[in-house]
Structure formats: C-alpha cells, structure tokens
Amino acid sequence: xxxxxxxxxxxxxxxxxxxxxxxxxxxxxxxxxxxxxxxxxxxxxxxxxxxxxxxxxxxxxxxxxxxxxxxxxxxxxxxxxxxxxxxxxxxxxxxxxxxxxxxxxxxxxxxxxxxxxxxxxxxxxxxxxxxxxxxxxxxxxxxxxxxxxxxxxxxxxxxxxxxxxxxxxxxxxxxxxxxxxxxxxxxxxxxxxxxxxxxxxxxxxxxxxxxxxxxxxxxxxxxxxxxxxxxxxxxxxxxxxxxxxxxxxxxxxxxxxxxxxxxxxxxxxxxxxxxxxxxx
Numbered sequence: 001x002x003x004x005x006x007x008x009x010x011x012x013x014x015x016x017x018x019x020x021x022x023x024x025x026x027x028x029x030x031x032x033x034x035x036x037x038x039x040x041x042x043x044x045x046x047x048x049x050x051x052x053x054x055x056x057x058x059x060x061x062x063x064x065x066x067x068x069x070x071x072x073x074x075x076x077x078x079x080x081x082x083x084x085x086x087x088x089x090x091x092x093x094x095x096x097x098x099x100x101x102x103x104x105x106x107x108x109x110x111x112x113x114x115x116x117x118x119x120x121x122x123x124x125x126x127x128x129x130x131x132x133x134x135x136x137x138x139x140x141x142x143x144x145x146x147x148x149x150x151x152x153x154x155x156x157x158x159x160x161x162x163x164x165x166x167x168x169x170x171x172x173x174x175x176x177x178x179x180x181x182x183x184x185x186x187x188x189x190x191x192x193x194x195x196x197x198x199x200x201x202x203x204x205x206x207x208x209x210x211x212x213x214x215x216x217x218x219x220x221x222x223x224x225x226x227x228x229x230x231x232x233x234x235x236x237x238x239x240x241x242x243x244x245x246x247x248x249x250x251x252x253x254x255x256x257x258x259x260x261x262x263x264x265x266x267x268x269x270x271x272x273x274x275x276x277x278x279x280x
Contacts, residue, residue, distance in 0.1 A: 058151030125276030
C-alpha cells in the first residue's frame with residue numbers, strides 16, 4: 001500500500017506577536033538574511049532525505065509515460081501530483097507565499113478558514129514567478145537517472161510517485177525561496193540593486209547575486225550531509241572503511257544537484273523577482 005504524501009510544511013516566516021498598531025506595517029512579518037540562511041540550510045536536509053527515499057525504488061520509467069485514466073490525459077506521476085495539489089489547495093497550502101503548485105490552473109479555493117493575512121513581505125509581482133515547469137523537466141529527465149537504478153517494478157509505482165512528489169515539492173520550495181533572498185538583499189542595499197533594476201540589466205543583477213566561494217561551501221556541505229544521512233549503520237563493523245561505499249545515494253549527486261540546478265535556478269528566480277521589484 002502506498003504511503004500518503006507528506007503534509008504541507010508550515011511556513012517559516014515568523015509572525016511578531018506584538019499587537020501594537022505601530023508594528024502592523026513593518027513588524028508582523030519578521031525576516032532577515034540570517035533567518036533566510038537558516039531556512040535554506042534546513043531545506044538542504046529535506047532535499048537530501050527526499051532523494052534518499054526515492055533511491056529505494058528503481059527508475060520505474062513507465063510511471064512517466066502517458067496512460068489512459070478516465071477524465072485525465074497524462075502520466076501517472078502527473079495525475080498523482082495534480083490530485084494531491086487539489087487536496088492541498090483545499091486546506092490552504094498555496095495561501096503561503098513559500099508554496100508553488102506544479103499545476104496551478106484551476107486549483108480550488110480553501111475550504112477551511114485561513115489565518116488573517118499579515119502585510120505582505122514580498123513585492124506583489126512575486127506571485128507571477130513560477131518556474132516549476134523547469135524544475136519538473138530537470139528532475140525527471142536529468143536528475144533521476146543520476147541516482148536511481150534502471151528497472152521497473154509495477155508494484156512500487158504508487159510509492160515511487162509519492163517519493164517523486166516529495167522531491168519535487170522540496171526542490172520547488174527551495175528554489176522559489178529565492179524570492180525571499182532577493183527581497184532581503186534588496187532591502188539591505190536598495191542603492192546597490194536599484195540601478196540594475198531600472199536598467200532591466202539581467203547580467204548585472206546576476207553578477208551582484210553570485211558569490212562563487214559561498215556556492216562552493218554549499219556544494220561541499222550538501223555532499224557531506226548526503227554521505228552522513230545515507231550511510232548504512234552497522235555496529236559490528238569498525239568505522240575505518242570508505243564511508244561512501246556504504247551510502248544509499250552517491251553523495252556527489254547532491255553536490256551536482258546544487259551546482260547545476262538548485263543554485264542557478266534560485267538565482268534565476270532572484271533575478272526575475274528583482275526585475276519586477278520596482279513595479280507599481
């Protein structure tokens with residue numbers, strides 16, 4: 001029997017409990033670069049664990065081919081993701097600015113009361129930025145073959161699809177978190193980003209957002225996390241062997257994932273956001 005999709009994660013933006021009227025405009029949403037950094041590091045764990053879970057199953061390529069489902073045209077993975085997003089939308093998942101649906105068209109409104117909205121932290125243009133189609137494509141076509149074994153096991157299709165959904169959601173959340181990164185950086189130094197935004201200069205913005213030494217640190221950290229998280233633990237063996245040989249997933253896959261896709265796409269989201277940041 002397939003396991004249930006993981007519940008929607010709680011938003012990580014902190015709400016200020018201060019009820020003073022003076023706090024309503026600025027203080028109800030508290031977020032700074034340090035809080036963003038900590039969130040991004042926590043999300044590394046989620047991504048690593050989701051890939052480790054997916055690696056338990058073979059590639060199951062049939063899961064990604066079109067099939068006949070009454071009232072639906074597409075693959076089984078598309079069907080499961082779309083139906084899950086409909087359910088999550090009904091309970092308010094996509095009311096959070098941190099969440100982005102892969103099939104956003106026609107999602108139902110929440111059926112349960114949502115908490116009153118605080119003043120928006122992000123600029124209004126943020127809602128127009130959704131690159132999930134790009135995430136979907138690189139995940140299925142380029143990333144999956146790097147860490148799954150060739151094979152087909154029809155019995156595990158549903159479980160495999162649930163793992164894929166968890167991977168996709170974790171990657172989407174991490175990459176689109178670039179909107180928060182961009183907003184914090186802009187608020188910290190509007191005079192630095194303003195000229196490039198007004199000139200609509202993508203290259204200049206990308207240069208401002210790129211810190212190669214930091215990116216190398218991130219790649220090394222996620223690779224080490226993957227090695228630690230995916231080790232087979234055996235209390236009867238001495239801890240002096242090659243740890244990578246006992247990993248459920250090749251740790252270098254995480255480093256490559258971040259270097260080739262996660263960080264470049266996060267910066268793309270940041271650039272797209274900043275280009276719209278001064279729009280009225």
